[in-house]
Amino acid sequence: MMATINAGTSSVRGKVIIVTGAASGIGHATCELFAAQGAKVVVADLNQVGIDTLVGDIEKSGGTANAFQFDVSDAAQCQRLVQHAVKTFGRLDVLVHAAGICKPRPLLELSNEEWCQTLRVNLDGTFFLTRDVGKVMATQKSGTMILLTSDRGVFGSIDYAHYAASKGGMIALTKSLALALGQYNVTVNGLNPGMTDTPLARGANPTNWDAKVASDVLGKASMPEEIAQTMLFLAGPGGQYTTGQILGTRIRHGQ
Numbered sequence: 001m002m003a004t005i006n007a008g009t010s011s012v013r014g015k016v017i018i019v020t021g022a023a024s025g026i027g028h029a030t031c032e033l034f035a036a037q038g039a040k041v042v043v044a045d046l047n048q049v050g051i052d053t054l055v056g057d058i059e060k061s062g063g064t065a066n067a068f069q070f071d072v073s074d075a076a077q078c079q080r081l082v083q084h085a086v087k088t089f090g091r092l093d094v095l096v097h098a099a100g101i102c103k104p105r106p107l108l109e110l111s112n113e114e115w116c117q118t119l120r121v122n123l124d125g126t127f128f129l130t131r132d133v134g135k136v137m138a139t140q141k142s143g144t145m146i147l148l149t150s151d152r153g154v155f156g157s158i159d160y161a162h163y164a165a166s167k168g169g170m171i172a173l174t175k176s177l178a179l180a181l182g183q184y185n186v187t188v189n190g191l192n193p194g195m196t197d198t199p200l201a202r203g204a205n206p207t208n209w210d211a212k213v214a215s216d217v218l219g220k221a222s223m224p225e226e227i228a229q230t231m232l233f234l235a236g237p238g239g240q241y242t243t244g245q246i247l248g249t250r251i252r253h254g255q
Helices: 023-036 048-059 077-090 113-141 163-186 201-206 209-217 224-235
Strands: 015-021 040-045 066-070 092-097 142-149 186-192 247-250
Touching: 015 023, 015 048, 023 040, 023 066, 023 092, 023 201, 023 224, 040 048, 048 066, 048 186, 048 247, 066 077, 066 186, 077 113, 077 186, 077 201, 092 113, 113 163, 113 186, 142 163, 142 224, 186 224
Parallel strands: 015 040, 015 092, 040 066, 092 142, 142 186, 186 247
Antiparallel strands: none
C-alpha cells in the first residue's frame, strides 16, 4: 500500500519522469517513491496489467501517473514513449531506465537467439530510448538520466555472459551519453544495485537464492524501495554535479 502523497519541498516535485520496467521490482518502487514526492510519472512497461494497476494505486494516493505500454527493444515504440511523455506533460526532466531481461545460461551453451535477444532488449533498447530522451533534454538544456546497470557488466559472469555483455555495453554508453550531453546541462549516471530482492533476480537464481543472499557482503538483499532512494538522490540536487559515474551499492567479495 502506497503512502498518501506529501511532497512538501521534495527535490522532484512537479518534475516529469519516465520510469521503464515499472510493472515490478526496482522500477515499480521508483514510480511509487517519485509519485509520493510529487513527481508526474510516466509508468512504462510491456506488462499492461501491471502498469495500469500501479497507476491506479498512485492516483488513489493522490499522485499523478500515466501508463504507457511499450517494448524497449523496438526503436519506434521507444520514440513514441518519449513523445507521449512530452505531449502529456509538456516536458521531460528525468529518465529512470530499469527495463531489462536476465536469463541464466552457461556461456558455452548460449544460443544465437538468447545472445541476440538479451543484447537487443538490454543494450539496443537502452540506446534507442536514451537517444530520443537525449534529444528532448538537449533542447530543454536540462535533464537527468539514471540507467540501471549491473556489477556483472564490470566483473563478467560464467552463467550470465550475455547479460554481463549487455550491461557492460550500457556502462560504456552511460559514459558516452554523459560526455555528449554535459554541454546541455544533462547528467547521465548508472546504478549497479547489487543483490536486490526483485522478481527478475529471484527468477535468475531460482535454486540458490538463499545462498546468493548469504554470500552478499552485508548478508542480505536490498529491497527495491531502498534502491529507489538512491534513484531519488541522483534525480535531485545531490546528483546535480554527478555525471558519467557508475554507482555501486556495496563492495563485492574478493574485489
